[in-house]
Amino acid sequence: MNHQPFETWLLDDKVLTPTEKRDLDAHLRTCKTCSIIAETGLTLRSARSVTPTPGFALRFQQRLAAQKVAERRRRLWGLIVLTMSAAGLIGLFVFPYIAAFVSAPVEWLTTLLGYFLFVFTSIQAIGEVAGVFARMLPNFLPPYAWMVILSGLAGLGLLWTVSIWRFARRPQGVTA
Amino acid sequence: MNEEQTWVLQAQRGDDEAFTRLVETYQTPVFNLCYRMLGEPELAEDAAQETFLRAYQHLHRYDLKRPFATWLLSIAAHYCIDRLRRRKFSMFSMDAEDDEGNSIELPDVDAPNPEKESIKGQMQERIQGMLKDLDTTDRAAIIMRYWYDYSEKEIAESLNLTVSAVKSRLHRARKELAGMWQEEEEDDLLAEMERRHHESPAF
Numbered sequence: 584m585n586h587q588p589f590e591t592w593l594l595d596d597k598v599l600t601p602t603e604k605r606d607l608d609a610h611l612r613t614c615k616t617c618s619i620i621a622e623t624g625l626t627l628r629s630a631r632s633v634t635p636t637p638g639f640a641l642r643f644q645q646r647l648a649a650q651k652v653a654e655r656r657r658r659l660w661g662l663i664v665l666t667m668s669a670a671g672l673i674g675l676f677v678f679p680y681i682a683a684f685v686s687a688p689v690e691w692l693t694t695l696l697g698y699f700l701f702v703f704t705s706i707q708a709i710g711e712v713a714g715v716f717a718r719m720l721p722n723f724l725p726p727y728a729w730m731v732i733l734s735g736l737a738g739l740g741l742l743w744t745v746s747i748w749r750f751a752r753r754p755q756g757v758t759a
Numbered sequence: 760m761n762e763e764q765t766w767v768l769q770a771q772r773g774d775d776e777a778f779t780r781l782v783e784t785y786q787t788p789v790f791n792l793c794y795r796m797l798g799e800p801e802l803a804e805d806a807a808q809e810t811f812l813r814a815y816q817h818l819h820r821y822d823l824k825r826p827f828a829t830w831l832l833s834i835a836a837h838y839c840i841d842r843l844r845r846r847k848f849s850m851f852s853m854d855a856e857d858d859e860g861n862s863i864e865l866p867d868v869d870a871p872n873p874e875k876e877s878i879k880g881q882m883q884e885r886i887q888g889m890l891k892d893l894d895t896t897d898r899a900a901i902i903m904r905y906w907y908d909y910s911e912k913e914i915a916e917s918l919n920l921t922v923s924a925v926k927s928r929l930h931r932a933r934k935e936l937a938g939m940w941q942e943e944e945e946d947d948l949l950a951e952m953e954r955r956h957h958e959s960p961a962f
Binding site (some may be wrong): 591593594595596615616619620622623624626627628629630631632633634635636639640642643645646647650 | 775779782783785786788790791794795800803804805807808811813815850882883885901905906926929930933936937940941944
């Protein structure tokens, strides 16, 4: 038998039959390449595990505690920066209105009242239109269409709930 | 449910004591993998700590049906591969050396025959030195195969490879290691001949 199958057996760690093993042993006595492959394999198999220095778990606990503190600090700073930015932005947009309100309060109150009146009448109008549709639609839509619509709405609700749950869930490493 | 799974479940519910028990159980395999991958005890310690930290942070993603050791070693292997890739272009020594550049002897708990153990130690050092020349993924595959007796399927799952890719990587890596081994032996032989030549009474 030529060299190649023996090399492949050794490199692939093939499980050998007694006959194959005998052939391989005979080949190893004459082939330097294969005996080196076999020697490398034996050394790899006899390789020892290296252990960490004592106190590894304790050092991990300290690192974990430091990580939690750093994470909390990062969150706190994030919150402070966000709050300050939001307050600054709101102040920037609201300041001209406040200044105008302070200079002419009656005009502002009239505008605000008109706005609320507009919102109220709009809601009333939308309600009436919805009521008309609700009275008309059952005559046009068959029951299965209602089932499809309701299932779709339920699916959207579920999707929304799952999304909120996933966003709200905090990774384990950052809990206090 | 075995004890390990109970610890994992408790740790998933936020029990840090349970996670510490997992750290104590798996510190040696994780550290050994990191040491074999990175070659320096300090780097291995840091990588092993980081592995456990990542495992802690992503414990909610762990599937209880999968062996915990495989999941953990997979995190360690990926971390070491990433770290080596990031450092690819910077020069660094893979030999276990102290600050003065002397080789550190790895602790040997029970060494009945000092001479035999010394030869064994030299072999281990040589293997460690050769591992550094392998491709990082090939190195991880070799370590999982020979230090942890992982099957090709388990290696494939841990390293996100196909079984056939693992087979060919192991084959290639073993061949490379044998080539390096042969070169080292030839170098040793040449050095020995040179030493004898200089020690000869004629000089």
